Amino acid sequence: MILRVSKVQKSYGKEKVLKNISFEIQEPKIVALIGPNGSGKSTLLSIITNLIQADRGDVEVFGESNRNPHMFKQISFMQDNTVLYDYLTGYDHLQFIGDAQGIAKKDLLKTAERIGITDYLHKKVKQYSLGMKQHLLLALAIVNQPKLLILDEPLNGLDPTSAIRVRNLLLDLAEKGTTILLSSHNLGEIDRVTSHILFLKDGELLEENLSDYQQTAFEIETNQPDHLKEIARNYGFKTGGSKGERVAIILNGKSVSEFFEMLSKENMDIRDMEKKVFGSEERYQRLFNREPLL
Numbered sequence: 657m658i659l660r661v662s663k664v665q666k667s668y669g670k671e672k673v674l675k676n677i678s679f680e681i682q683e684p685k686i687v688a689l690i691g692p693n694g695s696g697k698s699t700l701l702s703i704i705t706n707l708i709q710a711d712r713g714d715v716e717v718f719g720e721s722n723r724n725p726h727m728f729k730q731i732s733f734m735q736d737n738t739v740l741y742d743y744l745t746g747y748d749h750l751q752f753i754g755d756a757q758g759i760a761k762k763d764l765l766k767t768a769e770r771i772g773i774t775d776y777l778h779k780k781v782k783q784y785s786l787g788m789k790q791h792l793l794l795a796l797a798i799v800n801q802p803k804l805l806i807l808d809e810p811l812n813g814l815d816p817t818s819a820i821r822v823r824n825l826l827l828d829l830a831e832k833g834t835t836i837l838l839s840s841h842n843l844g845e846i847d848r849v850t851s852h853i854l855f856l857k858d859g860e861l862l863e864e865n866l867s868d869y870q871q872t873a874f875e876i877e878t879n880q881p882d883h884l885k886e887i888a889r890n891y892g893f894k895t896g897g898s899k900g901e902r903v904a905i906i907l908n909g910k911s912v913s914e915f916f917e918m919l920s921k922e923n924m925d926i927r928d929m930e931k932k933v934f935g936s937e938e939r940y941q942r943l944f945n946r947e948p949l950l
């Protein structure tokens with residue numbers, strides 16, 4: 657057992673932020689925690705890492721209570737950049753962890769190199785951009801080679817090149833056996849690293865494996881949207897919502913060539929067509945904004 661969260665509750669004043677949160681991670685993988693601003697993601701991650709206390713409930717990491725001080729040898733938490741000291745350098749921060757956990761200087765520098773922060777490692781954090789701070793935080797989180805890595809919005813403020821680099825780093829760590837629990841609003845990136853999703857909604861968790869319902873669809877613009885929907889259903893496709901003259905046809909287990917055969921047989925007037933893979937973004941829209949699949 658890597659992580660077990662049991663019946664966790666947390667309120668701030670009268671606001672019940674977490675109502676009764678339970679979930680488990682049994683084997684190494686990447687798990688994403690998704691929810692709107694203020695839904696309680698940071699609160700939950702801080703409870704798991706014992707930085708704040710739950711009102712009720714328990715957390716176990718590798719079979720032991722998260723209150724056990726030894727836990728911090730196996731688990732790392734990347735929080736937001738308010739934990740950095742402006743007047744220290746990036747290297748000072750790394751050295752602090754190195755001294756506390758007995759990590760050699762060459763390994764600190766290797767981590768800096770891996771994250772790509774060597775060029776500004778000896779500058780004061782005060783001079784760092786948001787993205788540079790994010791990189792430093794990530795370096796601090798992985799430098800002790802944790803078995804469980806918890807990341808609160810690691811992609812925040814990263815340019816596309818850096819986001820790709822971080823994505824590859826996460827996939828590489830996970831492949832080597834690190835379990836990663838991360839929160840993010842970047843659902844496109846989430847889909848690229850995992851299909852294991854925890855949606856946090858109204859203080860409760862909804863655990864899903866997106867691959868169970870991830871679907872390929874074609875969004876089509878036609879002057880006969882209702883007719884196209886009816887035909888598609890007769891051929892065994894599913895149809896999503898429609899907006900004006902655009903209709904979503906979901907493959908529903910059928911092949912792309914079956915889809916094109918239908919279009920040519922039925923001689924439909926198609927003005928535009930776009931292939932889509934419905935993933936966490938569409939699921940999010942449904943759950944939180946109650947919008948149809950288009």
Ligand SMILES: Nc1ncnc2c1ncn2[C@@H]1O[C@H](COP(=O)(O)OP(=O)(O)OP(=O)(O)O)[C@@H](O)[C@H]1O
Binds near residue numbers: 671673691699700
């Ligand atoms: N120390 C605190 N005192 C009072 N209320 C708090 C405190 N910390 C968080 N909250 C409230 O708890 C709720 C959840 O906040 P939290 O930061 O966990 O959400 P989040 O999902 O991480 O948000 P975001 O996506 O914006 O980072 C919010 O309504 C917030 O105002």
